[in-house]
Amino acid sequence: MTEKTLIELDHVTKRYTRGRDTIEIFDELTMGIEEGAFLAIMGPSGSGKTTLLNILGGIDSPTSGSVTVGGQRIDNMSEGALSKWRAANVGFIFQFYNLMPMLTAAQNVELPLLLTDLGRSRRAEHVKTALNVVGIADRAKHKPSELSGGQQQRVAIARAIVSDPKLMLADEPTGDLDRTTAVEILEMLQLLNKEFGKTIIMVTHDPEAARFASRTLHLDKGHFVQEAAE
Amino acid sequence: MNNLKLIWKNAARKKLRLFLTVFSIFTAFLIYGVLGGFQSSLDEGIDIASGANRLVTVHKVSFIQPLPYSYVNKVRSMDGVADVTYAVWFGGYYQNPQQILAVFAVDPESYLRLYSELVIPEDARKTFFSDRRALLVGKKMADRFGWEKGQQVPIQSNIWTNQEGSQTWEFTVAGIFEANDPKIDTSYLLFPYEYLNEGRQFGQDSVGWLVVGTESPDINTQVADAIDLEFANASTQTKTDTEKAFNQAFIEQFGDIGLIVASVTGAAFFTILLIAGNTMMLAIRERTSEIAVLKTLGFGNGKIFTQVILESVLVTLLGAVPAMALAGLFLKGASAAMAGILPAMFINTGMLVKSAGIMLLLALVTGIIPAWKAMNINVVTALGRR
Ligand SMILES: Nc1ncnc2c1ncn2[C@@H]1O[C@H](COP(=O)(O)OP(=O)(O)O)[C@@H](O)[C@H]1O
Ligand SMILES: [Mg+2]
Numbered sequence: 001m002t003e004k005t006l007i008e009l010d011h012v013t014k015r016y017t018r019g020r021d022t023i024e025i026f027d028e029l030t031m032g033i034e035e036g037a038f039l040a041i042m043g044p045s046g047s048g049k050t051t052l053l054n055i056l057g058g059i060d061s062p063t064s065g066s067v068t069v070g071g072q073r074i075d076n077m078s079e080g081a082l083s084k085w086r087a088a089n090v091g092f093i094f095q096f097y098n099l100m101p102m103l104t105a106a107q108n109v110e111l112p113l114l115l116t117d118l119g120r121s122r123r124a125e126h127v128k129t130a131l132n133v134v135g136i137a138d139r140a141k142h143k144p145s146e147l148s149g150g151q152q153q154r155v156a157i158a159r160a161i162v163s164d165p166k167l168m169l170a171d172e173p174t175g176d177l178d179r180t181t182a183v184e185i186l187e188m189l190q191l192l193n194k195e196f197g198k199t200i201i202m203v204t205h206d207p208e209a210a211r212f213a214s215r216t217l218h219l220d221k222g223h224f225v226q227e228a229a230e
Numbered sequence: 231m232n233n234l235k236l237i238w239k240n241a242a243r244k245k246l247r248l249f250l251t252v253f254s255i256f257t258a259f260l261i262y263g264v265l266g267g268f269q270s271s272l273d274e275g276i277d278i279a280s281g282a283n284r285l286v287t288v289h290k291v292s293f294i295q296p297l298p299y300s301y302v303n304k305v306r307s308m309d310g311v312a313d314v315t316y317a318v319w320f321g322g323y324y325q326n327p328q329q330i331l332a333v334f335a336v337d338p339e340s341y342l343r344l345y346s347e348l349v350i351p352e353d354a355r356k357t358f359f360s361d362r363r364a365l366l367v368g369k370k371m372a373d374r375f376g377w378e379k380g381q382q383v384p385i386q387s388n389i390w391t392n393q394e395g396s397q398t399w400e401f402t403v404a405g406i407f408e409a410n411d412p413k414i415d416t417s418y419l420l421f422p423y424e425y426l427n428e429g430r431q432f433g434q435d436s437v438g439w440l441v442v443g444t445e446s447p448d449i450n451t452q453v454a455d456a457i458d459l460e461f462a463n464a465s466t467q468t469k470t471d472t473e474k475a476f477n478q479a480f481i482e483q484f485g486d487i488g489l490i491v492a493s494v495t496g497a498a499f500f501t502i503l504l505i506a507g508n509t510m511m512l513a514i515r516e517r518t519s520e521i522a523v524l525k526t527l528g529f530g531n532g533k534i535f536t537q538v539i540l541e542s543v544l545v546t547l548l549g550a551v552p553a554m555a556l557a558g559l560f561l562k563g564a565s566a567a568m569a570g571i572l573p574a575m576f577i578n579t580g581m582l583v584k585s586a587g588i589m590l591l592l593a594l595v596t597g598i599i600p601a602w603k604a605m606n607i608n609v610v611t612a613l614g615r616r
Contacts (some may be wrong), residue, residue: 050614051610054609054610057526059525059526059609059610059613060609060610079530079531080530080531080532083525083528083529083530083531084528084530085528086526086527086528087527087528087529088528092526092527094523094613098519098520098523098613100239100520100523101243102239102240102242102243103231103236103239107231107239110231111236111524111527112527112528114231114232114233114236115527115528115529115533120232159527
């Protein structure tokens, strides 16, 4: 594993103002995540795990401080530039899969490729490869409603990797799955990390799930309280 | 899959809803196509049929009252007048009183001089000039009744009784005329004024109206004013207008067709504006989290906005295009069924351009607010809602 830093947070503060109240989620958070890491972030509900992931993925921005990913400052990028950056650099995986119900598995996986200038047949190739990697090629023509939760999450993972991003962000990816299926999904993430070199940051509140990661951080009241390295 | 297919999949996710929206758009455009096509055909018919330098002089009180024959020569001698002809409404019907025909008693030579757009075979023209019972039959009427040259045709008049005390007048078809532009209506019949004037029991030496050819369209107004001024102190006063204005006024006696068409189609469009706009709004609200996911994947604001607008365009076209096609077919069928009563009806290029404009405008108006909302969906809040 290289020791190159992929993500750097420098004095990141995030506050929400609701009327006169101000909720501080992070205060001057500084940290680095090395390329190729599989990092689990744990913490009680409301501790800011999702917010952190959103900031790392460029769908939310810090109140102050800087966020650098792959040498690029993303905290001050324009909305349009961030969209393009996300399309090229980040794969998102959600707890509830978030597939388009009217599209087949293959079409769902193809979505991110509509933003590239790949031709029809190249797109089909990429989709096939991604579906093969997650082992669900035989369900390519199925709609999400015809798939189990675990299968849907595989499709969602395929969608996240189809444009070959360096970074994958997963927010409680197994939160809605039974133990056996959860293990399959976690093994898949491990495979993507080890074999395909993806940097993965996974939010979870399941210690069993966190064990699949190479490192776990505990977030509480806006601070990492203890680092449990394996 | 491509972007267009994605848009289609979005539009078609609720089949019944799509059907209802498309159907309401279809209905509105069908109404527009039929009524608008009817109106524009009338307008175009008037435009084409009206000579640029032709004026029509009628009785000041009502155009059904006659003018003295002497007016013909008086007007002919006036400044700026190139030619004058005249006509009488025969009030004709064929076989039964419901089968009303447009039949005019005219002065053959001057009439054909002024209506030079009519194309008449030389032999028919000769017969028309020499035989007072000659009947010149418009192509459309010939097609409708299957009349041929040389055929005897009895036509009844609901106005004129002849010397035999009968309202049936005998004619011989002299020939069939067409017009140099297929859009000019030819669903009428012409016969020599003399036959009527010598045969009728009353109203001798009067004419229904004058048609005046001016030396140039530029002097139409002056000549019209001069004619009316000429007879201002006579016992029969006149009202002179361009042929186009006269034809328009003639049609408007049946009602302000333009206003009726505008209000009916306006109401129809306003209704679908509400229906389609509301449906679109609902659709976007239901899709909030999906749109947030698309944004997360990297679909930019512009893309999201365009997608919704295009979805609106797609749904509009889906309803409007078949509706315009059906309206065109309907008008064609109605024209065939009512040949001779109404001029040819069709959806002309102007209507097509206008309807395309309305489709686009409607799609934009119904799509723009939902598109704006979709574009401004906050990813963090939308995803956090789950
Ligand atoms: N849009 C928002 N406005 C105000 N407060 C928010 C908003 N989003 C999140 N929060 C608050 O920020 C805190 C962290 O939320 P979140 O990152 O979702 O926590 P976690 O994912 O760890 O459960 C919570 O207290 C939540 O109520
Ligand atoms: Mg969360």
